[in-house]
Amino acid sequence: MDNFRYCTPTRYVFGRGAEMEAGTQLLANGMDSVLMVYGGGSAERSGLLARVREKLHEAGIRFEELGGIEPNPTDGPVRRGIEMMRRGGLHALLAVGGGSAIDTAKAIALGVPYEGDFWDFFAGRATPQKALPVGVVLTIPAAGSEGSGNCVITLEEGLHKISLRTDEVLRPRFALLNPELTMTLPPCQTAAGIADMMAHIMERYFTPTPDCEVTDRLAEGLLKAIIEEATKAMSRPDDYEARANIMWAGTLAHNGICGTGRREDWTSHAMEHEISAVYGVTHGAGLAVVFPAWMTFMAMRSPGKIAQFGRRVFDVNDPDDTSAALEGIGRLKAFYTSIGLPVSFAALGVEHPDIDLLVAKLHENKGEEIGGYLRLRADDTREIYTLADF
Amino acid sequence: MDNFRYCTPTRYVFGRGAEMEAGTQLLANGMDSVLMVYGGGSAERSGLLARVREKLHEAGIRFEELGGIEPNPTDGPVRRGIEMMRRGGLHALLAVGGGSAIDTAKAIALGVPYEGDFWDFFAGRATPQKALPVGVVLTIPAAGSEGSGNCVITLEEGLHKISLRTDEVLRPRFALLNPELTMTLPPCQTAAGIADMMAHIMERYFTPTPDCEVTDRLAEGLLKAIIEEATKAMSRPDDYEARANIMWAGTLAHNGICGTGRREDWTSHAMEHEISAVYGVTHGAGLAVVFPAWMTFMAMRSPGKIAQFGRRVFDVNDPDDTSAALEGIGRLKAFYTSIGLPVSFAALGVEHPDIDLLVAKLHENKGEEIGGYLRLRADDTREIYTLADF
Numbered sequence: 001m002d003n004f005r006y007c008t009p010t011r012y013v014f015g016r017g018a019e020m021e022a023g024t025q026l027l028a029n030g031m032d033s034v035l036m037v038y039g040g041g042s043a044e045r046s047g048l049l050a051r052v053r054e055k056l057h058e059a060g061i062r063f064e065e066l067g068g069i070e071p072n073p074t075d076g077p078v079r080r081g082i083e084m085m086r087r088g089g090l091h092a093l094l095a096v097g098g099g100s101a102i103d104t105a106k107a108i109a110l111g112v113p114y115e116g117d118f119w120d121f122f123a124g125r126a127t128p129q130k131a132l133p134v135g136v137v138l139t140i141p142a143a144g145s146e147g148s149g150n151c152v153i154t155l156e157e158g159l160h161k162i163s164l165r166t167d168e169v170l171r172p173r174f175a176l177l178n179p180e181l182t183m184t185l186p187p188c189q190t191a192a193g194i195a196d197m198m199a200h201i202m203e204r205y206f207t208p209t210p211d212c213e214v215t216d217r218l219a220e221g222l223l224k225a226i227i228e229e230a231t232k233a234m235s236r237p238d239d240y241e242a243r244a245n246i247m248w249a250g251t252l253a254h255n256g257i258c259g260t261g262r263r264e265d266w267t268s269h270a271m272e273h274e275i276s277a278v279y280g281v282t283h284g285a286g287l288a289v290v291f292p293a294w295m296t297f298m299a300m301r302s303p304g305k306i307a308q309f310g311r312r313v314f315d316v317n318d319p320d321d322t323s324a325a326l327e328g329i330g331r332l333k334a335f336y337t338s339i340g341l342p343v344s345f346a347a348l349g350v351e352h353p354d355i356d357l358l359v360a361k362l363h364e365n366k367g368e369e370i371g372g373y374l375r376l377r378a379d380d381t382r383e384i385y386t387l388a389d390f
Numbered sequence: 391m392d393n394f395r396y397c398t399p400t401r402y403v404f405g406r407g408a409e410m411e412a413g414t415q416l417l418a419n420g421m422d423s424v425l426m427v428y429g430g431g432s433a434e435r436s437g438l439l440a441r442v443r444e445k446l447h448e449a450g451i452r453f454e455e456l457g458g459i460e461p462n463p464t465d466g467p468v469r470r471g472i473e474m475m476r477r478g479g480l481h482a483l484l485a486v487g488g489g490s491a492i493d494t495a496k497a498i499a500l501g502v503p504y505e506g507d508f509w510d511f512f513a514g515r516a517t518p519q520k521a522l523p524v525g526v527v528l529t530i531p532a533a534g535s536e537g538s539g540n541c542v543i544t545l546e547e548g549l550h551k552i553s554l555r556t557d558e559v560l561r562p563r564f565a566l567l568n569p570e571l572t573m574t575l576p577p578c579q580t581a582a583g584i585a586d587m588m589a590h591i592m593e594r595y596f597t598p599t600p601d602c603e604v605t606d607r608l609a610e611g612l613l614k615a616i617i618e619e620a621t622k623a624m625s626r627p628d629d630y631e632a633r634a635n636i637m638w639a640g641t642l643a644h645n646g647i648c649g650t651g652r653r654e655d656w657t658s659h660a661m662e663h664e665i666s667a668v669y670g671v672t673h674g675a676g677l678a679v680v681f682p683a684w685m686t687f688m689a690m691r692s693p694g695k696i697a698q699f700g701r702r703v704f705d706v707n708d709p710d711d712t713s714a715a716l717e718g719i720g721r722l723k724a725f726y727t728s729i730g731l732p733v734s735f736a737a738l739g740v741e742h743p744d745i746d747l748l749v750a751k752l753h754e755n756k757g758e759e760i761g762g763y764l765r766l767r768a769d770d771t772r773e774i775y776t777l778a779d780f
Contacts, residue, residue, distance in 0.1 A: 001569075001634040003405025008398060014651065015393025179391075211631035213619055214639045217611030225607040241601035244391040248651065249604045257647070261404065261638065 001261035002209055005167065008255050010147050011174040014248065016240075018176040019137045022052045022094065023059030029173045031092030031133050034063040035085050037105040038096040039070070043139060048181060052096055052137060064088050066104075072276050072283065073100040074156045078118060081108035085132075093134045095172075098193075099143025099152070099283075102136055106151040106170045109134050122153060122162040128169045136175040141182055141247040142193030142284055144200050144254020146175035154277055160365055161277040163269065177251065179243040187234060191339040192284025194230045194246065197253040198223060199287040203269055206298070206305050206373040209262035219258045220312045222249055227313070227335055234339045267371035268294045271381060274358045274365075279350050288341040289348050292333050293388035299325035302374055345389045355385045391651035392599055395557065398645050400537050401564040404638065406630075408566040409527045412442045412484065413449025419563045421482030421523050424453040425475050427495040428486040429460070433529060438571060442486055442527060454478050456494075462666050462673065463490040464546045468508060471498035475522075483524045485562075488583075489533025489542070489673075492526055496541040496560045499524050512543060512552040518559045526565040531572055531637040532583030532674055534590050534644020536565035544667055550755060551667035553659065567641065569633035577624060581729040582674025584620045584636065587643040588613060589677040593659055596688070596695050596763040599652035609648045610702045612639055617703070617725055624729045657761035658684045661771060664748045664755075669740050678731040679738050682723050683778035689715035692764055735779045745775045 013021050026034060034056065043049045044067075056063050066081045084090070085108060095105035109131040111118030120126035136146040145151070149166040164170075182190070205219040226249045232242035252258070271294070272286040299306045303321040310316035310328020318324040333343045342348040359382045362370070369375045376384075403411055416424060424446065433439045434457075446453050456471045474480070475498065485495035499521040501508030510516040526536040535541070539560045544551040554560075572580070595609040616639045622632035642648070661684070662676040689696045693711040700706035700718020708714040723733045732738040749772045752760070759765045766774075 001405075001631060001638070003408075005401070005403050007401040011395070011397040013395050015391075018393075211635070213615040214612065214635045214642070217615040218608055218642075221607030221611035222604065225603040229603055241391060244651070245601070245604045248391070252604070252608075252647075257642075261634070 001212055002263065004261050006256060006260050007168055008147065008171065008257075009168070010172050010255070012147070012177060012251070013174065014177045016178060016180055018178040019048065019052060019181065020055060021176055022135070022137055023055035023061060025174045025176065026056070026061055026092065026094065026135055027059050029133060029135065031094075031135060031173070032061050033090045034061055034092045034094050035081060035088075035090045035105075035108065036063050036065045036094045036096060037069060037081065037101050037108070038065070038067050039098070039101055040068050042184065043096055046184060048137070048139065049096060052094075062090075063094070064090060069097065069101050069104045071100050072154050072161065072280065073104045074154045075119060076156060077104055078107040078111060078153060082111040082118060085112045092132055094137070095134060096137040096139065098138070098140025099145045102134070102143065102145040102172070103151045103153060105134050106131070106145070107153050110170070119155060122155070122164050128164070128166045131169050133173045134170070136172045138175055138177050138247070139181045140185060140189065140193055141250035142196040144197060144250055146172055146177070147251040147255035150254070152273070159277040161273040162365065163273065175251070177247055179240055179247045182243050182247060183238045185237075187237070187340055188282070188285070190233060190237070191341050192282045193250065194226060194284070194339060195288040195336060195341055196284035197250040198226055199268060199291055200253040201258050202291060203266045204259035204262070204264045205309065206265045207262040208373055212262045215258055215260055215262060216308070222252060222258065223313045225249055230339055263372045265372040267373070267376060267381075270366050270370055271358070271362060271384065274362045275350070275353070278354070278358065278361070281348055281350065285342055285348055288336045288343055289345060289388050290384070292329050292336075292343055293384050295325070295329045295332070296387050297380065297384045298373060299329060305373070353385065353389060355382060355389070358385055391602055392653065394651050396646060396650050397558055398537065398561065398647075399558070400562050400645070402537070402567060402641070403564065404567045406568060406570055408568040409438065409442060409571065410445060411566055412525070412527055413445035413451060415564045415566065416446070416451055416482065416484065416525055417449050419523060419525065421484075421525060421563070422451050423480045424451055424482045424484050425456055425471055425478075425480045425495075425498065426453050426484045426486060427456045427459060427471065427491050427498070429488070429491055430458050432574070433486055436571075436574060438527070438529065439486060452480075453484070454480060459487065459491050459494045461490050462544055462551065462670065463494045464544045465509060466546060467494055468497040468501060468543060471495075472501040472508060475502045482522055484527070485524060486527040486529065488528070488530025489535045492524070492533065492535040492562070493541045493543060495524050496521070496535070497543050500560070509545060512545070512554050518554070518556045521559050524560070524562045526562045528565055528567050528637070529571045530575060530579065530583055531640035532586040534587060534640055536562055536567070537641040537645035540644070542663070549667040551663040552755065553663065565641070567637055569630055569637045572633050572637060573628045575627075577627070577730060578672070578675070580623060580627070581731050582672045583640065584616060584674070584729060585678040585726060585731055586674035587640040588616055589658060589681055590643040591648050592681060593656045594649040594652070594654045595699065596655045597652040598763055602652045605648055605650055605652060606698070612642060612648065613703045615639055620729055653762045655762040657763075657766060660756050660760055661748070661752060661774065664752045665740070665743070668744070668748065668751070671738055671740065675732055675738055678726045678733055679735060679778050680774070682719050682726075682733060683774045685715070685719045685722070686777050687770065687774045688763060689719060695763070743775065743779060745772060745779070748775055
């Protein structure tokens with residue numbers, strides 16, 4: 001185990017009706033002038049936004065709204081939000097939605113008190129020191145941003161999708177998690193969210209750090225739970241218990257607990273970010289394509305942890321590491337397929353991926369060598385993208 | 391899953407040399423006048439206290455010391471500490487040690503700003519609203535108090551050992567966790583700590599709340615990891631990796647993560663508190679005696695979750711719930727025995743336990759009915775104490 005620091009001060013309110021505490025939680029955290037950031041259609045149609053607005057009015061909170069945030073959120077709305085908050089003298093944010101709304105809110109929270117351009121933080125030209133407080137009403141369990149200090153934004157010019165990680169500055173003050181709000185998600189979005197949260201665990205699980213039995217077991221346990229509950233939620237979308245387990249798993253997958261004491265990997269995420277930046281695919285669906293390809297590459301070179309995954313998560317019973325690893329990958333792909341996820345570029349709707357472009361952008365954004373489990377250069381990542389093409 | 395609230399703001403610094411941050415962490419938390427609370431001999435002899443004092447001096451922190459805290463800490467030192475802090479105008483606490491030092495510090499932290507007698511909180515006559523900030527340098531992984539909002543103190547008069555639970559008021563501001571400090575623990579203390587942390591998980595695991603797959607899997611994973619690492623640490627006390635895994639598991643066992651979304655039980659703890667209050671035995675050793683007896687009682691009445699424990703934690707392969715449960719209990723007792731723990735009153739050194747007295751005190755302190763998994767009355771708890779006598 002490596003030395004580590006860990007602090008997760010986010011206050012979680014979990015269960016039926018959690019969103020009704022939006023006003024009281026904002027007030028309890030001294031957040032009385034707010035920019036409310038959200039996606040669009042479904043939260044409005046379902047009446048969720050109306051309920052939240054009512055709670056904000058009841059609490060006497062002054063607020064403005066920034067709606068219409070799209071998946072794979074970009075810098076444009078972030079800049080508009082920063083401008084709105086400065087002009088309106090607003091001092092806090094409330095995101096209502098999934099990762100896109102939350103990450104847009106986080107980027108605005110960083111940008112408002114910063115004199116330069118907010119993209120400086122994403123381009124590595126500045127280090128986050130402070131941010132306005134952010135609260136969350138979660139509607140899509142997937143990104144895990146409600147409990148993380150991370151934030152992913154795409155720069156429209158050049159389609160650079162960059163993930164910014166902070167220890168604490170960007171962790172939300174509170175997150176209201178009502179599993180009922182996730183019952184109306186379309187099946188493809190439920191499935192993509194499941195692939196996303198599984199990837200958040202696996203990026204931490206596939207580590208070069210030895211002797212992480214505690215976090216290994218936590219990760220394996222979460223993965224087993226997600227796989228079991230996902231199957232239930234896909235067949236019965238209104239199964240509250242399945243939705244509740246998946247929602248909480250999505251938060252724990254990314255609040256850092258599975259990464260304590262070890263180096264993490266994050267190659268598959270970086271590789272997927274290029275795919276979704278270029279082809280506009282759903283992040284989770286892209287991960288279902290890239291991650292098994294990455295694992296297959298590793299199974300041929302350093303199968304140990306991939307084999308452990310197969311044995312402990314999918315109960316593979318094979319004494320040989322490489323075959324146990326490959327069998328585990330096969331079962332993972334079968335699981336993804338069973339919930340309607342693609343496991344190849346073609347199934348993702350990308351018939352002829354421009355692998356050279358993806359590799360070039362990946363290393364332009366991330367450097368010549370990437371990854372934790374093994375360090376990878378362009379030849380390696382090209383091989384992984386190619387494996388994902390079949 | 392039940393609705394829940396969850397917030398763990400404690401900042402963990404984990405790894406070699408973590409105690410060297412005592413001064414900087416106190417300052418970072420605005421804790422510049424401190425009562426340092428500790429046990430005694432070993433922390434002084436090992437040089438730990440000297441290192442911590444030096445760091446406090448370097449940081450310019452004004453501090454006084456309250457040493458000599460004994461296992462199963464009592465109200466006497468708490469009262470002395472309250473008096474010292476009021477007289478000295480001290481505003482924060484630093485506990486150096488295990489659960490006894492930490493819980494004494496927490497009780498003092500509650501008592502100083504309270505006008506009445508601090509025992510009011512333990513007697514249920516007052517509800518904790520505020521406390522002075524507490525920091526921790528952990529030396530014994532067992533109680534989990536470094537990450538919990540709980541505190542256990544024994545009233546010397548009448549030997550009432552009472553556990554006080556708070557959501558956040560008593561959670562330490564920071565905890566410095568250096569696994570190296572645990573290498574010199576005597577084997578019996580290492581083993582008792584392991585039984586204690588396993589019990590903290592199992593009290594949350596054995597729940598009447600259905601459909602808690604995520605927390606079930608987390609709990610089972612932690613238990614498996616502890617069992618594996620315990621065997622290593624017992625045979626090689628200076629195995630850093632085993633010590634590190636056990637230390638982190640001890641914190642996660644009790645910071646509440648395994649209890650999210652469900653009712654907990656805590657009968658075994660309550661029953662053990664009476665044993666250690668009356669006979670002065672080590673809490674963890676007492677738990678190794680009581681918990682299997684409690685599980686045996688349950689295996690005959692409501693075996694479902696006990697059987698799941700056997701199958702998932704100890705890989706029992708038996709389709710019948712009652713036999714799977716009993717086989718799991720057998721393997722748990724074999725594990726306890728393998729690391730030198732007692733599994734009966736006699737092995738605990740209590741040849742003829744006064745079971746009537748234990749039952750009477752238990753229900754006097756906890757009420758006529760106790761427990762979560764099944765509700766238990768005096769006839770039931772008498773049967774469990776009797777099962778523990780063999």
